[in-house]
Amino acid sequence: MFVNAALAALPAIGFAMVFNVPGRYLWACGVAGSLGFLVRESLLALAWHAALASLIAALAIGALSAFWARHYRAPMQLYAVAAAIPLMPGHDAFVAFNAMLELLLQGYQPELWITVVGRGLQSVFVVAAITLGLTLANLLYHRRQ
Numbered sequence: 317m318f319v320n321a322a323l324a325a326l327p328a329i330g331f332a333m334v335f336n337v338p339g340r341y342l343w344a345c346g347v348a349g350s351l352g353f354l355v356r357e358s359l360l361a362l363a364w365h366a367a368l369a370s371l372i373a374a375l376a377i378g379a380l381s382a383f384w385a386r387h388y389r390a391p392m393q394l395y396a397v398a399a400a401i402p403l404m405p406g407h408d409a410f411v412a413f414n415a416m417l418e419l420l421l422q423g424y425q426p427e428l429w430i431t432v433v434g435r436g437l438q439s440v441f442v443v444a445a446i447t448l449g450l451t452l453a454n455l456l457y458h459r460r461q
Contacts, residue, residue, distance in 0.1 A: 317357055324353035324402040332398035341394055344384050348399035352377040356403055366438060370403050371445035377403075378453020385457065392457055396450050405442040412436040 328349025329342050337345060352373040359369035381396035412435035415428045422428070 317354065317361070320357065321350045321354035325350045327401050328399050331401045335398055337394055337398060341388070341390065344388075344395050345398040348377050348380050348384075348395050349402045351380060352399055353402045366405070366408075367441040367445040370405075370442045371449045373403055374400060374446045374449025375453055378450050378457070382453060382457035392454055396453070400446050400450060403442075403446050405439045408435045408442070409439040412439060 325346030329346045332342050332345035355376045356369045356373035359372060360366065364372075377396055377399045378392070381392045381394075381399065384390070384395055385392035412432050415431035415435065419425065419428045419432060
């Protein structure tokens, strides 16, 4: 799990570079991305729901980003947005999209429809939880200022 968490730093740093984060802050994006991934995977290993685990992980990313924002006098979003990328539900969205294409090609099949709705809603709830977690952390950070 720790190796996967360390590897989760790579997409966080890569997207931080795409978002034009200054080079001196790239390490922080990687650490926050690794932390969020480790928190979510730990909670998933304890059989938590994926959306709730993603919410807690996004709150952890937000808390760490708020600390660094205060310490380095940089915007909190500088760290948090890129660090949340490894939490995105790519596999669930991919499976839902493929099942939707199969529905279009083969016609209605109950198994495919269940896959589309189940995996699609799972993806929507996870993305909403990540958004809510980062937003709550941002609101709490600005409330204390």
